[in-house]
Amino acid sequence: MSLDKRQINHRPSEEHLLSQEQPAIEMTSSAIDRSLEQGASASSAQALGHGDSASKNQSRVQEQYTDGEHSRGLHRLDSEGAALGSGIAHERPIYKVYKRRWFGLIQLVLLNIVVSWDWLTYAPVTNTTATFFNTDPTIINWLSTAFLFAFLFASPFTLYTLHHSGPRLSIITASILILVGNWLRYAAMRIQPASFALAMVAQIIIGLAQPFVLSAPTRYSDLWFSPRGRVSATAVASLANPFGGALGQLIDPFLVNVPSDIPNLTLYVAIISSVATLPSFFIPAGPPTPVSPSSTHIQPPIMKQISLLTHSANFWLLFLPFSVYVGFFNSLSSLLVQFLTPYNFSETESGIAGAILIVVGLVAAAITSPIIDRSKRYLLLIKALVPIIALSYLAFIWAPPSYNIVAPYLICAVLGAASFSLVPVALEWLVEVNWPVGPEVGSVICWAGGQALGGIFIVISDALGEGSDGSPPYNMHKALIFQAVIAISVVPCALAIGWLGGSVQNRRLEFDKGSGNRSGAIEAGGT
Numbered sequence: 001m002s003l004d005k006r007q008i009n010h011r012p013s014e015e016h017l018l019s020q021e022q023p024a025i026e027m028t029s030s031a032i033d034r035s036l037e038q039g040a041s042a043s044s045a046q047a048l049g050h051g052d053s054a055s056k057n058q059s060r061v062q063e064q065y066t067d068g069e070h071s072r073g074l075h076r077l078d079s080e081g082a083a084l085g086s087g088i089a090h091e092r093p094i095y096k097v098y099k100r101r102w103f104g105l106i107q108l109v110l111l112n113i114v115v116s117w118d119w120l121t122y123a124p125v126t127n128t129t130a131t132f133f134n135t136d137p138t139i140i141n142w143l144s145t146a147f148l149f150a151f152l153f154a155s156p157f158t159l160y161t162l163h164h165s166g167p168r169l170s171i172i173t174a175s176i177l178i179l180v181g182n183w184l185r186y187a188a189m190r191i192q193p194a195s196f197a198l199a200m201v202a203q204i205i206i207g208l209a210q211p212f213v214l215s216a217p218t219r220y221s222d223l224w225f226s227p228r229g230r231v232s233a234t235a236v237a238s239l240a241n242p243f244g245g246a247l248g249q250l251i252d253p254f255l256v257n258v259p260s261d262i263p264n265l266t267l268y269v270a271i272i273s274s275v276a277t278l279p280s281f282f283i284p285a286g287p288p289t290p291v292s293p294s295s296t297h298i299q300p301p302i303m304k305q306i307s308l309l310t311h312s313a314n315f316w317l318l319f320l321p322f323s324v325y326v327g328f329f330n331s332l333s334s335l336l337v338q339f340l341t342p343y344n345f346s347e348t349e350s351g352i353a354g355a356i357l358i359v360v361g362l363v364a365a366a367i368t369s370p371i372i373d374r375s376k377r378y379l380l381l382i383k384a385l386v387p388i389i390a391l392s393y394l395a396f397i398w399a400p401p402s403y404n405i406v407a408p409y410l411i412c413a414v415l416g417a418a419s420f421s422l423v424p425v426a427l428e429w430l431v432e433v434n435w436p437v438g439p440e441v442g443s444v445i446c447w448a449g450g451q452a453l454g455g456i457f458i459v460i461s462d463a464l465g466e467g468s469d470g471s472p473p474y475n476m477h478k479a480l481i482f483q484a485v486i487a488i489s490v491v492p493c494a495l496a497i498g499w500l501g502g503s504v505q506n507r508r509l510e511f512d513k514g515s516g517n518r519s520g521a522i523e524a525g526g527t
Contacts, residue, residue: 097291101224104167104283105233108220109240110276111174111213114269116244118182118206119147121269123334124252124351125262127341132259133196137338138462143203144334145458150207151214151451155444158211162440163302167220168285174212175277181206182270189263214241215447218427218439226291228373235369235424242358242420245333249354253347305437309445312434314504317497319446321386321490322426326450328393328483329419331457332357335476338465340408342475343400353405357412361420368421378429379497379504381421386494388418393487397480433504457483 122129123144126137133140161170185202188195217237221230248269255265299305309315332339336357337350372381392415399407430442461479468474498504 177209246358323449327453330454361416364417
């Protein structure tokens with residue numbers, strides 16, 4: 001067998017770089033499947049046709065993922081070199097990961113922490129904040145709700161920025177919005193009388209920053225990390241967002257004892273947020289050389305990617321539970337005080353429950369993410385976690401009426417562990433099975449769905465709350481039933497993945513392993 005001239009010309013001629021002249025990509029999901037199948041079939045045919053005599057002329061080459069000058073490689077047989085039948089070794093590039101990748105990842109972590117803390121600044125002290133503004137808690141809830149809806153408005157700009165300019169510009173944009181929003185919010189507190197309208201405008205500005213950092217982790221990990229570290233990198237950056245919420249839930253009630261403490265709380269958060277944004281302007285735009293074959297792949301236009309993604313049944317089967325559970329997590333984080341305080345729990349105890357929800361979740365994700373990085377058993381974990389999350393929301397119906405704080409603490413711990421473990425695995429799985437759709441596309445759409453539903457769920461839960469004539473007054477028992485019913489209703493979607501959605505294949509992983517098209521170009525109908 002021999003390769004045609006076009007295939008040979010696509011071979012990398014330098015050690016560290018793949019060819020930059022790759023054909024434009026026109027494809028469908030079925031074409032990608034056929035491409036991968038043909039690559040595997042060709043390798044098998046070559047092995048059968050050449051036998052031992054051909055194998056003597058083949059040479060083992062290194063496809064290495066290195067950190068600086070230290071190799072940690074995968075050594076595989078170069079089946080394309082065998083196909084040439086020339087006995088000449090064709091070395092593949094050595095893909096490096098760089099230590100500087102941690103600088104950008106840490107900055108993403110910091111920004112996700114502060115933007116989430118900004119979001120929930122007043123949620124743990126809703127009643128006290130309502131007194132400060134001389135209004136009622138339902139109005140204060142709109143500070144959280146408007147923040148979530150702002151995500152939708154900024155999402156198209158986020159997608160465009162990540163696709164065309166990469167994560168660096170996205171991070172800088174978020175930093176500027178966070179700076180402006182925080183200090184404008186503090187100004188609203190110092191006006192006499194305090195301006196709720198100005199505080200709302202400032203909250204929306206900060207909300208516009210969130211998609212630029214919350215949707216960036218999958219794009220950043222794809223650009224900077226090898227296949228062995230992407231899930232963990234996505235987990236660290238994505239789950240920093242709820243960690244910021246945990247800090248707010250835990251710290252804010254201790255800083256606010258009376259309504260006059262609200263301006264000082266706003267000032268402290270503004271200072272912390274400002275310090276966290278400063279390194280953003282110094283992060284590198286990208287690695288000097290590619291970190292994996294898939295990171296060199298030229299992506300289709302945005303609209304083509306969206307079309308490919310929205311025509312994938314497996315995408316929708318995961319999008320629904322992901323968005324619903326992110327939405328309910330946002331709703332629960334915003335309303336936890338109002339869920340618990342009617343049953344004689346304090347704002348501090350409610351804040352601790354919120355912190356348990358998040359801290360236990362972070363610990364669980366720190367355990368599961370490296371395991372999935374090594375095993376690549378994305379779908380198995382997704383199908384195991386989704387029912388656990390649904391059952392946790394069901395059990396939470398009876399937690400506040402128990403009048404025992406241990407019940408909410410335990411259920412929040414289980415719910416946090418399952419929810420946080422699901423997020424990075426689900427996001428990375430969507431990238432794998434829908435590749436070469438860019439990682440930013442699925443991430444932006446899924447997070448936008450979760451934020452939108454979060455805002456909607458807060459409004460609905462507020463409407464379902466009891467008044468002063470309730471038993472106990474102002475309880476939100478109906479809202480807890482509502483979230484349990486919806487959470488259970490989307491479980492079949494996740495369980496049906498691979499059945500109703502067709503075959504599931506880790507396309508990006510297969511390409512990185514070399515089972516796909518070696519040239520980096522995939523055309524409709526074959527390689």
